[in-house]
Amino acid sequence: MARIEFLGPIGKEPVEVDIKNLKELKEIFAQDEKLKEWLGICAVALNDTLVKSLDVAVKPSDKISLLPPVCGG
């Protein structure tokens, strides 16, 4: 099961999901009403590297992070 972390202000506990790629994650999340406001503004990292495409394979040991808009300093 890949582990999904919701960073910063999303304020949601990590979940584990059984997916083969990010497209499947998108389908699962589409049913989550509470996540809707975040999905449009969050970037996605796979094992701490930002990804730009849904055609990314996901292994059971992978960590996926959702990163909302940032404002350091």
Next chain:
Amino acid sequence: MARIEFLGPIGKEPVEVDIKNLKELKEIFAQDEKLKEWLGICAVALNDTLVKSLDVAVKPSDKISLLPPVCGG
């Protein structure tokens, strides 16, 4: 007599000259062999304001400064 100061590396003592404008100063300086190397690269201030024209009247109480190329910091 206007007072002429030679700033920074010129290393020349101030002089007093009897002139009515900067054109007259230019004529006096043209005869000074030691100043030749400086005149082409020096800016000129009248009473601590840089001037750009020789058509500037000079009063006996005035101070004229020659400023060689700068490098602060």
Next chain:
Amino acid sequence: MLELHDGPLHVEEIINRWYIDIRYKNFGAFIPFIGIVRDEKGIDGLSFDIYEPILEAWFEAWQKKAEQEGAMLLMAHSKGDVPNHTSSYISAVLSPQRKVGLRLINDFVEDFKASAPIWKYDLIDGERVYAKNRSMPLSGAGLLST
């Protein structure tokens, strides 16, 4: 070097330590940028969450870029609460000449604002309120939206 501190940064301690560390390294320009929390909009301060793995990778990539120009970067940032009139962020460029340094401090701070995985909250009446309006989506944001 990247350092994270709990709460406000001790500006004097950090700047003095950095200066002592680098003064014999023959850099000609040392340019710190010090961010201070402003008292505005009725806040008592700011608070920060940081995702350290991506912050460290981002910083290391910048450090390599700086090294290619003979320069070096230093950065300190707060985690947690930072009251008004204290500092939450210091970055610094060291460079042989001024021009590279002045360009790098600008580009580094601007990219920090756009790319560093840090989340800011206003502290209002003891609550943490996400500073959503001042925040910028990271590159690739929206990938999972339908």
Next chain:
Amino acid sequence: MLELHDGPLHVEEIINRWYIDIRYKNFGAFIPFIGIVRDEKGIDGLSFDIYEPILEAWFEAWQKKAEQEGAMLLMAHSKGDVPNHTSSYISAVLSPQRKVGLRLINDFVEDFKASAPIWKYDLIDGERVYAKNRSMPLSGAGLLST
């Protein structure tokens, strides 16, 4: 504020004093530029002459420009001899927001190099050698040449 010091600048003292002075003035960005004398070309240090009346007028004009953007400038410079690995020049911008500050520190330092009436000498074997090749003619130079 413009301050001139005999010999090298005490970086920690100056930066700490400036920070303490300004931290409650609600500026969001404090950006010092610290110039450090590099050990290069066999010099033992640098030495400086300053023409204070024109330096002060130049600084005051910049201070007015900064104030129009809600910002403030600070500057310290050495007179006389400054050994390698010590500081001869510090300037700083204080501004409400970072963008104005980053622009001003760049423009202020660049104009300082072009316009401040300060003459630099290399210290070589106890002699002061005018750094003519690194110096820039002031605006209007050559007025009295034939």
